[in-house]
Amino acid sequence: xxxxxxxxxxxxxxxxxxxxxxxxxxxxxKPPNGAKCADKSGELISNPVMRLMHxxxxxxxxxxxxxxxxxxxxCLACAGAGxxxxxxxxxxxxxxxxxxxxxILPAPESWRYAQVTEFEILSDAPDGTTELLVHDFLLxxxxxxxxxxxARMNAEVxxxxxxxxxxxxxxxxxxxxxxxDAERTLSLSIQDRENAAVVINLxxxxxxxxxxxxxxxxxxxxxxxxxxxxxxxxxxxxxxxETALVKLFGAMVCDENEIGLPASSDPDMAARRAFAAxxxxxxxxxxxxxxxxxxxxxxxxxxxxxxAADAGAFESGDSFATPEAREAYEFVHLxxxxxxxxxxxxxxxxxxxxxxxxxxxxxxxxxxxKSYDEMLAVLWGYADFGSNRAFKLQDREGRVLxxxxxxxxxxxxxxxxxxxxxxxxxxxxxxxxxxxSLIAPYVRGSRDSELLAALGLAELSAGRDDRARRFLxxxxxxxxxxxxxxxxxxxxxxxxxxxxxxxxxxxxGIDQITTILRPLFAARALRPPLPDVYELIAETWSRASVAPxxxxxxxxDEGVQLFPYDMxxxxxxxxxxxxxxxxxxxxxxxDIGLMFAPDEGTRxxxxxxxxxxxxxxxxxxxx
Numbered sequence: 001x002x003x004x005x006x007x008x009x010x011x012x013x014x015x016x017x018x019x020x021x022x023x024x025x026x027x028x029x030k031p032p033n034g035a036k037c038a039d040k041s042g043e044l045i046s047n048p049v050m051r052l053m054h055x056x057x058x059x060x061x062x063x064x065x066x067x068x069x070x071x072x073x074x075c076l077a078c079a080g081a082g083x084x085x086x087x088x089x090x091x092x093x094x095x096x097x098x099x100x101x102x103x104i105l106p107a108p109e110s111w112r113y114a115q116v117t118e119f120e121i122l123s124d125a126p127d128g129t130t131e132l133l134v135h136d137f138l139l140x141x142x143x144x145x146x147x148x149x150x151a152r153m154n155a156e157v158x159x160x161x162x163x164x165x166x167x168x169x170x171x172x173x174x175x176x177x178x179x180x181d182a183e184r185t186l187s188l189s190i191q192d193r194e195n196a197a198v199v200i201n202l203x204x205x206x207x208x209x210x211x212x213x214x215x216x217x218x219x220x221x222x223x224x225x226x227x228x229x230x231x232x233x234x235x236x237x238x239x240x241x242e243t244a245l246v247k248l249f250g251a252m253v254c255d256e257n258e259i260g261l262p263a264s265s266d267p268d269m270a271a272r273r274a275f276a277a278x279x280x281x282x283x284x285x286x287x288x289x290x291x292x293x294x295x296x297x298x299x300x301x302x303x304x305x306x307x308a309a310d311a312g313a314f315e316s317g318d319s320f321a322t323p324e325a326r327e328a329y330e331f332v333h334l335x336x337x338x339x340x341x342x343x344x345x346x347x348x349x350x351x352x353x354x355x356x357x358x359x360x361x362x363x364x365x366x367x368x369x370k371s372y373d374e375m376l377a378v379l380w381g382y383a384d385f386g387s388n389r390a391f392k393l394q395d396r397e398g399r400v401l402x403x404x405x406x407x408x409x410x411x412x413x414x415x416x417x418x419x420x421x422x423x424x425x426x427x428x429x430x431x432x433x434x435x436x437s438l439i440a441p442y443v444r445g446s447r448d449s450e451l452l453a454a455l456g457l458a459e460l461s462a463g464r465d466d467r468a469r470r471f472l473x474x475x476x477x478x479x480x481x482x483x484x485x486x487x488x489x490x491x492x493x494x495x496x497x498x499x500x501x502x503x504x505x506x507x508x509g510i511d512q513i514t515t516i517l518r519p520l521f522a523a524r525a526l527r528p529p530l531p532d533v534y535e536l537i538a539e540t541w542s543r544a545s546v547a548p549x550x551x552x553x554x555x556x557d558e559g560v561q562l563f564p565y566d567m568x569x570x571x572x573x574x575x576x577x578x579x580x581x582x583x584x585x586x587x588x589x590x591d592i593g594l595m596f597a598p599d600e601g602t603r604x605x606x607x608x609x610x611x612x613x614x615x616x617x618x619x620x621x622x623x
Contacts, residue, residue, distance in 0.1 A: 095467040113412030122420045123163035138404045143254035160420050162199040170201035175428040189224040190427040197424040198224040234355025239311040244332035261389040276381035299323045303372040307359040333385040357598035414441040415448035449478035453485035486523035487532050503545025531566045534559025538572040583613040
């Protein structure tokens with residue numbers, strides 16, 4: 001998904017990566033009789049350009065084709081190959097990239113890099129500007145986490161901040177099929193299931209950028225981060241929740257020790273204070289004239305109507321001027337800060353579920369143990385949002401709870417800058433640019449583990465499974481921290497094993513099970529935790545020719561504890577227990593599925609499985 005902010009007006013898409021076509025090249029070199037070239041370290045030379053450099057008959061052609069500096073670099077990389085010592089151990093032959101392109105390999109770009117908390121920072125702006133912006137952002141990030149603790153789940157997402165000091169650089173990340181006017185776009189937040197990037201165009205952020213940092217750039221960065229946080233709540237964050245949180249976070253002010261939330265107004269504030277002072281009981285709303293007048297006038301509404309309103313009901317010239325927007329904000333304010341935070345845990349659960357299934361009064365009652373009307377009376381009598389609020393970020397001894405770490409900027413390596421940029425371009429839907437960004441440092445000789453993982457996943461997305469397998473194998477051998485690389489490598493192994501099972505009865509043999517599970521268990525130790533890890537473990541044991549131990553099954557149960565709302569995972573775990581005749585555990589998992597299923601079809605699936613479970617005799621075979 002992608003979203004962006006920019007100026008209105010203008011037309012046309014400007015591709016910041018367009019260059020003049022110099023010539024079209026097709027180089028396909030294959031060593032004679034299956035021989036392989038090696039560089040001076042003994043590694044196989046898979047780059048077709050470097051292989052070409054070994055051919056004396058092609059040297060003059062290559063010098064005409066590529067700039068002298070690039071040819072010299074390639075020659076130096078290959079020098080001394082003839083005296084290379086023999087390699088030891090297994091060799092993973094990485095895929096080759098055939099040069100069939102209309103542009104010359106670009107030179108490495110100069111970017112500054114840092115990693116702080118869970119964010120990677122990539123910037124081509126002056127260090128002073130970057131340091132000020134990032135420090136301010138981390139203060140805001142800490143404040144958001146304090147107010148909205150589920151934002152900590154976003155720490156499991158690989159997130160990057162990309163600061164571009166020119167519109168031309170920024171244009172490389174603008175999704176061409178989403179935002180047609182790249183020149184007028186000022187900021188972007190782009191994300192997928194496991195990655196996210198916030199990209200800021202500093203060139204058009206205001207003249208104060210020349211002096212270091214403008215409030216405009218700070219606001220752009222804050223706004224994009226807010227939309228990132230809201231977008232991670234679930235696949236369908238409802239309009240009332242998004243509107244309220246955007247207003248809440250946007251109004252916050254923070255420093256090293258304190259978070260401030262300014263007062264908000266309401267046209268019925270006096271009547272609501274009077275209602276609260278009267279300590280109303282059940283049914284009091286029916287006799288409250290001010291409430292009835294507000295409902296008839298449309299300035300206040302039943303909660304069912306609020307939760308069912310579409311996005312258009314929350315939009316106006318003033319973003320929060322509609323009655324729906326005001327009431328949504330007041331409801332969220334009550335749940336997070338009011339009634340001594342009595343409703344906070346219930347609300348966080350409700351918000352999570354509301355982003356995944358239709359909001360009904362039954363769901364609301366399940367979370368809050370109140371009906372719509374009961375909570376509406378509480379909300380009508382709530383007026384704390386009309387006062388300024390402040391929250392100290394200190395312990396009882398007056399110490400700051402979390403120091404903002406210093407930013408240690410350095411020159412980004414070729415692999416780091418290419419990987420961060422390539423992942424952002426991929427999420428923006430610019431797959432060709434992303435692949436070029438990732439390939440360039442690889443062709444120049446980089447074998448960085450995270451770059452290899454990114455290349456493997458990119459090849460997998462393109463349907464080139466064999467090439468993906470070799471990249472992923474090399475990345476895992478180099479101990480990449482990318483959990484997805486381990487999962488997809490294991491999935492490729494599972495598909496191969498399922499097609500040719502080596503165990504009895506056409507089931508997976510012990511050797512195949514071990515090969516599949518080894519990378520999956522390595523992925524369990526990495527972040528972010530992925531439900532796919534546990535689903536594939538479950539499917540592997542479901543097809544195994546040997547019975548899993550309690551510990552093996554417990555690994556999948558761990559996944560259900562981490563992802564109780566992932567119905568595919570819960571069902572896979574239930575099927576696994578049912579297959580190995582652990583029917584009591586399977587029934588309990590079906591109950592979890594029935595409790596959290598988002599629709600009737602999913603509930604029917606769990607109901608059918610539970611109904612099929614029968615008492616188990618001691619010698620019953622697996623299902």
